[in-house]
Amino acid sequence: MSKPLILVTNDDGMFAPGIKALVEVARALGEVVIVAPDSPQSGQGHAITLTQPLRLNKVSVFDGLDAYECSGTPVDCVKLAQHIILKNRKIDLCVSGINHGSNASINIIYSGTMSAAMEASLEGIQSIGFSYLDFSFEADFTAAKYYTHRIISYALNNRFENCNLLNVNIPKLKKEDIKGIKICRQAEGTWAEEFVEAKDPQGRPYYWMTGSFSVENDSQTTDIWALKNGYVSVVPSMHDLTAHAAIDPLKALEKYD
Amino acid sequence: MSKPLILVTNDDGMFAPGIKALVEVARALGEVVIVAPDSPQSGQGHAITLTQPLRLNKVSVFDGLDAYECSGTPVDCVKLAQHIILKNRKIDLCVSGINHGSNASINIIYSGTMSAAMEASLEGIQSIGFSYLDFSFEADFTAAKYYTHRIISYALNNRFENCNLLNVNIPKLKKEDIKGIKICRQAEGTWAEEFVEAKDPQGRPYYWMTGSFSVENDSQTTDIWALKNGYVSVVPSMHDLTAHAAIDPLKALEKYD
Numbered sequence: 001m002s003k004p005l006i007l008v009t010n011d012d013g014m015f016a017p018g019i020k021a022l023v024e025v026a027r028a029l030g031e032v033v034i035v036a037p038d039s040p041q042s043g044q045g046h047a048i049t050l051t052q053p054l055r056l057n058k059v060s061v062f063d064g065l066d067a068y069e070c071s072g073t074p075v076d077c078v079k080l081a082q083h084i085i086l087k088n089r090k091i092d093l094c095v096s097g098i099n100h101g102s103n104a105s106i107n108i109i110y111s112g113t114m115s116a117a118m119e120a121s122l123e124g125i126q127s128i129g130f131s132y133l134d135f136s137f138e139a140d141f142t143a144a145k146y147y148t149h150r151i152i153s154y155a156l157n158n159r160f161e162n163c164n165l166l167n168v169n170i171p172k173l174k175k176e177d178i179k180g181i182k183i184c185r186q187a188e189g190t191w192a193e194e195f196v197e198a199k200d201p202q203g204r205p206y207y208w209m210t211g212s213f214s215v216e217n218d219s220q221t222t223d224i225w226a227l228k229n230g231y232v233s234v235v236p237s238m239h240d241l242t243a244h245a246a247i248d249p250l251k252a253l254e255k256y257d
Numbered sequence: 258m259s260k261p262l263i264l265v266t267n268d269d270g271m272f273a274p275g276i277k278a279l280v281e282v283a284r285a286l287g288e289v290v291i292v293a294p295d296s297p298q299s300g301q302g303h304a305i306t307l308t309q310p311l312r313l314n315k316v317s318v319f320d321g322l323d324a325y326e327c328s329g330t331p332v333d334c335v336k337l338a339q340h341i342i343l344k345n346r347k348i349d350l351c352v353s354g355i356n357h358g359s360n361a362s363i364n365i366i367y368s369g370t371m372s373a374a375m376e377a378s379l380e381g382i383q384s385i386g387f388s389y390l391d392f393s394f395e396a397d398f399t400a401a402k403y404y405t406h407r408i409i410s411y412a413l414n415n416r417f418e419n420c421n422l423l424n425v426n427i428p429k430l431k432k433e434d435i436k437g438i439k440i441c442r443q444a445e446g447t448w449a450e451e452f453v454e455a456k457d458p459q460g461r462p463y464y465w466m467t468g469s470f471s472v473e474n475d476s477q478t479t480d481i482w483a484l485k486n487g488y489v490s491v492v493p494s495m496h497d498l499t500a501h502a503a504i505d506p507l508k509a510l511e512k513y514d
């Protein structure tokens with residue numbers, strides 16, 4: 001039986017410890033092709049490159065595996081992987097990450113990691129984004145790899161029902177302290193934006209974005225609750241942004257003049 | 258009574274005909290502040306700028322109105338507008354556009370116009386993105402302005418129920434040929450990506466993204482159907498990407514080993 005084809009990508013580039021961990025897990029479970037951006041793309045959301053041409057460079061980073069750096073965004077990586085590198089071969093699973101830092105709650109919307117996974121899901125490919133709540137370059141991926149292996153195995157053996165995209169976040173805990181996997185919904189939250197203002201040598205102001213995340217609803221059904229309570233959170237996600245419950249009340253606008 | 262405060266933004270920059278049309282409509286209905294990117298940002302999705310500082314330049318483009326160019330993405334524009342320019346004054350409505358070209362169906366996910374509107378909605382501001390299905394710089398905005406005026410008036414006088422973000426698309430038709438406003442859901446669709454490959458003077462390949470959009474479901478309840486049939490489409494939208502119907506079936510993963 002031929003091995004399943006797994007596309008691995010991320011938003012941090014080819015030399016991030018997170019993608020190394022993900023490749024190690026994926027190569028034990030299937031045929032792996034890697035396409036990652038050639039510069040860090042955190043916070044790139046679902047950006048695509050329309051006004052620049054894109055480059056692909058084959059690189060030798062993972063022994064015996066085909067790996068390519070792409071000059072574009074994480075979404076560009078997925079598009080080029082599917083249409084140029086893999087020439088529209090059927091991809092069985094796309095995995096993105098392992099991101100260094102949380103993509104729980106509304107961070108799915110800003111995340112390059114999750115946007116790469118979402119792009120694959122838009123093209124009909126079952127897809128998973130993984131994030132680990134440890135920003136450190138020296139992070140210990142032992143627990144993250146264990147759960148990534150379990151979830152990828154499940155995904156290769158089961159078609160998800162009513163969705164084809166998972167947002168997985170792994171708490172910064174030792175493997176023995178993680179309580180298991182919890183299927184969740186996305187918590188409500190917001191970024192309280194703060195900007196640091198500085199002046200350049202000509203005295204002109206510029207601004208660095210910073211900010212702190214605050215959760216508005218972390219009831220037991222949410223990903224934020226799961227992570228705080230020692231679980232790996234898995235949010236089945238989709239790209240239908242319609243607020244279906246708003247359709248009927250809004251019909252008054254059809255007649256508004 | 259004080260006039261409502263309306264934040265106007267877009268992804269095409271300050272000199273696009275679309276933002277001019279939107280400002281003309283908005284200034285008749287409230288106090289207007291304009292913040293737009295200083296370079297075109299189509300396809301920027303929900304990108305934010307984390308690794309560069311941001312600049313704001315006050316510009317004189319619209320008689321008697323405060324307008325600022327921002328060096329970042331559409332999402333950056335909204336964040337800087339709220340926190341730096343308006344110093345957290347309460348914004349009554351954020352309007353983005355009028356985009357030149359459709360943001361119906363899944364294009365909401367790639368669109369800088371819609372991401373700016375979504376960012377405001379994430380911060381609790383009632384928000385609307387407008388797009389007009391005419392790419393031309395010489396596009397006639399008469400009908401677009403008429404419907405934009407109606408919809409903004411409604412939004413200033415009514416709190417949307419169960420959502421605070423609308424995705425509005427206006428067909429390329431004369432005003433008298435438009436049949437009215439239709440509240441819709443987002444159509445399913447995909448981009449069939451095609452890349453044009455070319456070679457640089459050193460013989461190295463590069464790729465331009467192109468592609469054609471195809472609709473998978475354009476039943477009468479969708480925005481694509483409404484536009485094809487002469488209606489202005491309005492999709493109430495949200496930022497909860499949870500596929501709620503997938504939560505129960507996925508619980509098998511919690512026990513999968």
